[in-house]
Each structure stands twice: as structure tokens, then as C-alpha cells.
Amino acid sequence: MRPIIVERSVEMIHIAICDDDLKVTQQIEMLIMDTQHNFAEQIEVYIFYSGESFSNAVRSGCPFDIICMDIEMTGMDGITAGHTLRANDENDAVQLIYISSHEEYHLQLFDVQPSGFIKKPIDTDNFNNKLIPSIHKAIRKRQQGTINFLPVHQKGKEVLVPFRDIMYLESNIRQVILNTRVDRIEYYGTLNEEEKKLPIREFIRIHQSYIVNFYFIKEILSRKIILTTGIELPISEKNSSSVRKHYLKFRGDLIGT
CATH class of the missing domain: 3.40.50.2300 (Response regulator)
Incomplete structure (x- = not known):
């Protein structure tokens, strides 16, 4: 196999x-x-x-x-x-x-x-x-955007990570750190590149250094979000309004309102 x-x-x-x-x-x-x-x-x-x-x-x-x-x-x-x-x-x-x-x-x-x-x-x-x-x-x-995996390049190979397992992505200079339910995967890239591969219905850029999966957001405060795991991530001032707007739409679509 x-x-x-x-x-x-x-x-x-x-x-x-x-x-x-x-x-x-x-x-x-x-x-x-x-x-x-x-x-x-x-x-x-x-x-x-x-x-x-x-x-x-x-x-x-x-x-x-x-x-x-x-x-x-x-x-x-x-x-x-x-x-x-x-x-x-x-x-x-x-x-x-x-x-x-x-x-x-x-x-x-x-x-x-x-x-x-x-x-x-x-x-x-x-x-x-x-x-x-x-x-x-x-x-x-x-x-049509119905593929459910993010391709992650590591050492000339590509691993397919299910969108549903991704909690958030963060950047560190030229590295992306992919935080899943059970793992942290580090690879070369930028959040701008990864953002284009993610479904906009489920993921949102909250900060220059962070992209978050809506499904893992527990609470949105004025300058930070709290994930269901208790992790806190900052929201930049310029993204604050957009994050709230898109999160409300996501929640509305989820419950059919």
C-alpha cells in the first residue's frame, strides 16, 4: 500500500x-x-x-x-x-x-x-x-471549492490535512504553523498563500499572523477571540469589524437563520 x-x-x-x-x-x-x-x-x-x-x-x-x-x-x-x-x-x-x-x-x-x-x-x-x-x-x-483538505508541503512531499481538523494557522516569518485538533505542523509558506486555499465560509483572517476556523471559536471579545480549547488569539483593529460580521453570518448559516 x-x-x-x-x-x-x-x-x-x-x-x-x-x-x-x-x-x-x-x-x-x-x-x-x-x-x-x-x-x-x-x-x-x-x-x-x-x-x-x-x-x-x-x-x-x-x-x-x-x-x-x-x-x-x-x-x-x-x-x-x-x-x-x-x-x-x-x-x-x-x-x-x-x-x-x-x-x-x-x-x-x-x-x-x-x-x-x-x-x-x-x-x-x-x-x-x-x-x-x-x-x-x-x-x-x-x-467549486468542495475539496475538504489543505495541501501542506513538507520536504518535497505533500500531506493532506482535513479542513475540519484545523483550528488555526499562525505565521512566524516565512513559516506557517498549522494547529490541528491533535498536532502542530510547521512548514515554509505564508498565511497569504494558505488563505487562498481555505474555504472562506469556514476560515477568517483575524490578524496579520492568524487565520482561524470558525467552528473552533467560542467567544469574540473586543480585541481577542477565545477558542473552544481556551486558547486566546488577538484580533487586529482593522479586522475586528469584519471578523464579527462574518462570524455572525457563519453562525446564522449554521443554524438556518
Whole structure:
């Protein structure tokens, strides 16, 4: 299994293959990469040879746009692995394409919301007719801001950090310190660069040195905010009015007022 740490210099489409048949995974990977000429975005493929390894990889967050999943595998089958994926609401937008030599699983697949089914042995035209529209859909979702991860560059690699886990970002000269629920990640960059990658509905610049996730704000005072963890961060005078305005809108949208 390849680790979920990806190296990329441009936007990528991440596709996972989960099948315990080596020849089939090689065939699917080749078919996927043969579609690369259709897209400006780079395609990155990850291979899992069991339902267990795939499930372990996605339990803490799924960085994949599309998953090609076998149904009948030794150990955990593809349907059970699909339920693991869908157990996290954040993965609703992930496109799950099942690939199997059997077609009698349709009713069992209903709950995992598959976006397609490809019959084995795999026909190239049939595969492309399912995959290419799925990649276009993933690109549209990314352009619409529905990707739920912040790409963090470290030593030539890129780690995808779920937005929902980010409490706040702070800057220290040319370094960004990313504070999550459980960790602090330091890397080279600027808050101006990171601000462009974050959804404006959930994150706000409160100070030259801080960007905060609205979900972790407990209280806003005149010149500081208090996070749900008790951490206090300063609000600059020029950002004070904007922070209050956008936070009230966020709260209103959250409760439907």
C-alpha cells in the first residue's frame, strides 16, 4: 500500500484502486493513466490490495476523489470497505466505482452510494465511459471549492490535512504553523498563500499572523477571540469589524437563520 502522502507540483486528481488481484490492479492503473491526455490536472493513483488496508487508510480522512473498488476480496470485501468510507459524512462527495465479475450485488450496494459499476473482465471502452466523466466531475467539484483538505508541503512531499481538523494557522516569518485538533505542523509558506486555499465560509483572517476556523471559536471579545480549547488569539483593529460580521453570518448559516 502506498502511504497517503503525495508529491505534486500542480493540482492533482487522486484515484484509489482496491483489488486483491495484482493483474487487475495493474490493468486498472494502466487504463487510468491512459486517460491522462484528456486532462490538464495530473492524475495520481494509489493501490490497495485488501479492504482492510483501504479502510485503515481512510478512517482518519479520505484524500481520494475517485475509488475503483473490487467487491469480492479475501478478508474484508468491497461492500464492507465501502461502508467504512461512507461512515464519515465528509466522504459523501467521493466517487465510488465498483468493479466485479458479478452483478447480483446491486441491492447491497445501495447504501454505499456507488457512482458506477464496471463488469469484469474489464472492457476498455466501458471503463473509459465510467472513469472520464467521473474525473470531470471531480474537477468541477474542486473548482467549486468542495475539496475538504489543505495541501501542506513538507520536504518535497505533500500531506493532506482535513479542513475540519484545523483550528488555526499562525505565521512566524516565512513559516506557517498549522494547529490541528491533535498536532502542530510547521512548514515554509505564508498565511497569504494558505488563505487562498481555505474555504472562506469556514476560515477568517483575524490578524496579520492568524487565520482561524470558525467552528473552533467560542467567544469574540473586543480585541481577542477565545477558542473552544481556551486558547486566546488577538484580533487586529482593522479586522475586528469584519471578523464579527462574518462570524455572525457563519453562525446564522449554521443554524438556518
